[in-house]
Structures are given as structure tokens and as C-alpha cells.
Amino acid sequence: MVSIRQSKQITSLEEFRRRVPNEETALRLLEAMVWQNGRFCPRCGGAETRSIRGPRPGLYECCACRRQFRATTRTPLHGTKLPIRRWLEAIYLTLMSSKGVSSVVLARQIGIDQASAWKIAHAIRLLMRPPAEEHLTGTVEIDTVAVAGDPKKRNIRRYGPVGKHIYNPPGRGSEAPTTLVAIEKTQANVTTSTRAGRVRVAAIDSLSAAHIGPILSGMVDSGTVLHSDDDTAFRKLGASFSGHETVVHSDQEFARGDVHINTVEGFNSTIRRAYLGVWHYWSEEHGQRYMEELAFRAGQREVVRKTRKVRGKVKMRSISEPRPVLDQMRELFAHAVGREMRRTETWSVIEIDRSTPAAQVTTRRGSSLKQQKADDHIPF
Ligand SMILES: [Zn+2]
Structure with a gap:
């Protein structure tokens, strides 16, 4: 299992793929990043949940609202049919790029079609949006x-x-x-x-x-x-x-x-x-999301004091470099729950804001099971 503390050691995509060798590891890593303070129900916020044994790993049930969920539920990854590992690779490439990755290139690098890559890229941008209550200081x-x-x-x-x-x-x-x-x-x-x-x-x-x-x-x-x-x-x-x-x-x-x-x-x-x-x-x-991606990446750098030798003398200099990639991912998924993105009929995307999960429960409980299922279905 990948611990999110081992972050400093991942320095290349090859290393990342070695650390996250299969879908199970990718899922555990995603769960650790989405539920950083313990697992909770994305619909009602309840902390009492239980794991459901079965052929589909990573499935849980809420003891309060009795509904099933995964780490992707009600996040920009909601209802994805792609492996979580692909998502994490796309995120790695996006975070490690200097000015972003186009959907055409992203599709080539992780082996999916351009339309899916375009949606993945927008979902990643939605994850990058800073929480509204967080203000700049200093x-x-x-x-x-x-x-x-x-x-x-x-x-x-x-x-x-x-x-x-x-x-x-x-x-x-x-x-x-x-x-x-x-x-x-x-x-x-x-x-x-x-x-x-x-x-x-x-x-x-x-x-x-x-x-x-x-x-x-x-x-x-x-x-x-x-x-x-x-x-x-x-x-x-x-x-x-x-x-x-x-x-x-x-x-x-x-x-x-x-x-x-x-x-x-x-x-x-x-x-x-x-x-x-x-x-x-x-x-x-979609312009706002593109710029939010650039803003997120710019904020994910750190100035580090490093030494170097100049004509036999050791000198200090400041270097700006990206933070360890898993630290960035942790920050990326910290506010993932409550942000959803769906395809529209015209192959564009729309954001669904569900920042008040508690209010949803009463209405959803009353709705029929068929309606709930339709609500959960996303054509990717
Ligand atoms: Zn619940």
C-alpha cells in the first residue's frame, strides 16, 4: 500500500507507475486522499460506514442513510468507467507539467481517446479550484x-x-x-x-x-x-x-x-x-477552469535553499521547484467531495455543486429507487 508520506521519493512517471502498480493500490491511494480524516458518507456526511464485501472493491454503505458509495462518489470522478490508475496518471502528468497538457497529448500518453482526456482534464481542473472560504493573506x-x-x-x-x-x-x-x-x-x-x-x-x-x-x-x-x-x-x-x-x-x-x-x-x-x-x-x-489550473500549479511550488560549489567555495542559493507530487495530490483531493461534473448532451461539461449534502438526504430519501439510480448514472 502506498503511504502518502513517502512522497519525496516519487520523481518520475515510471517511479509513480511502479509505486501504484495495479488498480487496487490506486483505489487505496485515492481513498486515503479523499478521506484524509476518516471515511464519511458523501451524501449525508455520516461517519458511520461499513465495507461491502463483493466482487466490486472499494464499495461502502452508510449506516445512517443506507446508501452505497465509493471514494469517487460525488467528486469530479463520480461514475467514471475508467480505471482509477489512469486518473492518477493523468493527474501526475498535469501536476508535473510546466504549463499544462492538452487533451490530445494527455490522450496519447495515458492511452484513452481525446474526448475522455478532455473531460478528465476538466475534472482535474475542478479539483484544483480553491475552497471559496479560503482567502489570501499577508x-x-x-x-x-x-x-x-x-x-x-x-x-x-x-x-x-x-x-x-x-x-x-x-x-x-x-x-x-x-x-x-x-x-x-x-x-x-x-x-x-x-x-x-x-x-x-x-x-x-x-x-x-x-x-x-x-x-x-x-x-x-x-x-x-x-x-x-x-x-x-x-x-x-x-x-x-x-x-x-x-x-x-x-x-x-x-x-x-x-x-x-x-x-x-x-x-x-x-x-x-x-x-x-x-x-x-x-x-x-471553460476559461475560468483553465486559469484555475495554472493558479493551482503556481501555488504548488516551494523555494528551497540549496548549496552549490563555485570555484571551490560553497554558496547558498534559492531554487523554486514543485512540491512533492503526492503532497500536491493530497491537497487536490482535500475538497473533492461535493464537486461533480457531468457531460452535457452537446459533449460539453457542466459542474454540479452539492456543497450541502445534508439538505439532499431528505429529498432523496423520498424519491424512488429508479430515480436515484438515474441520478447516479453518468455517461462518461
Ligand atoms: Zn449517508
């Missing part, structure tokens, strides 16, 4: 980014006339959907390993303070110090937080001590590169 850099689309106006003084091959980022005023990005600043000069700051993203319809305000409050704790550019909306919103520092890019000011928005701008660049280089396109309908 010092937080905020910025907006528009992915895809052409800029409305071209700044000739800065970027040159049209037709010259000079990078001209899509931005304010363009038709492209805009995203609000917030990142916790990672402390500089770390002594031991330090987690990278968490990242939050949200699609926004307008750049006005009235629109951004509530979205920002949903992502960032009011006790934080904000760092941003001198955007009018950010200037207005800064007053409702503990502190607010700005850098004025139009005055060629990019950093003032540790006041800067370089971390968030680095992340914005990752979004653009992933969009262009990995996925090429995403619809507005």
Missing part, C-alpha cells in the same frame, strides 16, 4: 490580464507602428475576456523551504471598482496589504484593505523596495504562454 499583488484578442489601441510611442514585429500585448479596451489575478507575495531571503504564495483568478466583466470590489473581497482577506499598479479601480479599492502600495508604470517605476507587481506579471505571462503554446484556445465558458 502581502498580495493584484493585476488584471486579458488573454487573447487584439488590443483596442496601439501605443505607437512604446510599441512602434502597425506591421512591425513588436510585441503588443492585448489589454485594456480589447474584446478579450479579462481576468483579475491576486498572488500572495513569497517572502524573500528564506532560510528553509518556503511555499510559494497562493494564487487566485476570477473572470471579470468590467474594470470598474464597483464590479471588481466584491470579487476581490471574495479572494483576499481585508487584513492584507495590496500591491498594484496605479489603476483607478485599484486606487479606490485599496482603502478597504489594511494597506495599499502602488507602482506607477507610466513613470517607468517598476519596483520601489519590495513594492512591485512582478510576481503577478510573471504569472500573467504564464497564462499567455499556456494559452498560446498548450491549449491554443479556450472558450469563455
